[in-house]
Amino acid sequence: MKKYISLAILSVSLLGLSSCLKNKNLVLDPDKSPSVVEFSTITDNPSGSGGGYTLYARAFDIDPAGVPSQFAVNYSGPSNAPSDITVNLDVDPAAIDAYNDANGTSYSLMPASVYTLPSSVTIKSGERKAVIDVTFKTANFDLNESYILPLRIASVSSGNISSNYGTILVAVNAKNKYDGIWTSTGTMVDNTTASLTGFYPYDYQMITQSATAIAAFDPVYFGTYIHMIKSGGNVSGYGSFSPVFTFDDSGKITSVVNIYGQPAGNGRSAAIDPTGENKITSGTPGTPGCVFKVKYFLLQPGTTIRTTFNETWTYQGPRD
Incomplete structure (x- = not known):
């Protein structure tokens, strides 16, 4: 009886191996x-x-x-x-x-x-x-x-x-020469929701939008263009909102707009705050340690200032 059982098991095993070889197209030589x-x-x-x-x-x-x-x-x-x-x-x-x-x-x-x-x-x-x-x-x-x-x-x-x-x-x-990894630090105030606060410091990929403009891209949490924030201490972000900074030849920031439109579908726009320094304050674009400072607004709805940002951005190096 044991002999017949062993032969049966061997037969099934060989059949299974044959099936595996057929299904996987294994190359034996x-x-x-x-x-x-x-x-x-x-x-x-x-x-x-x-x-x-x-x-x-x-x-x-x-x-x-x-x-x-x-x-x-x-x-x-x-x-x-x-x-x-x-x-x-x-x-x-x-x-x-x-x-x-x-x-x-x-x-x-x-x-x-x-x-x-x-x-x-x-x-x-x-x-x-x-x-x-x-x-x-x-x-x-x-x-x-x-x-x-x-x-x-x-x-x-x-x-x-x-x-x-x-x-x-x-x-x-x-x-462009501004493209790369930048660390954002600073402050933000949301006038509608006190529990929404700044997420600083944070490393963004600043991605080329034109020969003189870059936009903030989050490579870690959302994998999209977004401005990172904290909501009650938890990681969050302003949906359909990411600042696009445009520079002139002297390194001055001439405009800040929302990459999703002015306004985006949810009514959010961006605007530069003329009271800020709004320029490269030290270093050379593309060189680690280059710094620009900028103040700008999230407008929602219409021209109503919902959030004020006062930020310093420091270049770390190129992105992949």
Whole structure:
């Protein structure tokens, strides 16, 4: 009886193993694994996914000469490339549509006029990688647009194109000299609700809105443009409100507006308080320790001053 039970268990075990091998498509012989060509994503941190595609983000300074950047394609096989492999490149606008539909975003295709991309690269015989040199003409970016460069491996002279990383989406932003991580300190007074108080100090990502404007983005709690506050001592924020600071050539802040509109859908606007210093008071933009001081209002409703801010912002360094 024990013999029959053992044989039955062995039979079931083998059947289960066979099923696992079939379902997982396991490769038992590495030397017979398929040769795949794909984009290398080792040095980038993905910032999103959707529609079958992965999104990566890069940000560059605004430079009239253009900003060089590099991507790479890899050969993944049992050994190095047995011969030269030509990798033909193009862009795939449909991938942006799929990503936007899946995530409710509104990224747009980067115009060919603001970047240069080679039509092909070669993975040399005996190697596993080829570098793709791309130049972004950031001075020509429309900073009101959210660009994606949808890089696609169109064809290869040998091997298979990866089903996962044959196309990648790269969100590319331009950064002005004020862009970076800034620590905000200061005071705020909400005239309608005494339990709402300032959340200071706090590190914001100040993200480029134009060649001379930046807006406050919270990278930790809400992951969006917002002004952080405390509500009864708890972390909170003013919804649909984030200040956009615009500087002139001398470093003076000429305006403060709400990134969500003047007013936003909830009636909130921003306005500069002319009694403040409202300028860079020390240091050089883009250099750690640079400081600007600014006073401004949250208006709600209409021109009614709901909240007064008196803040000092200190530059810490570039954002990723």
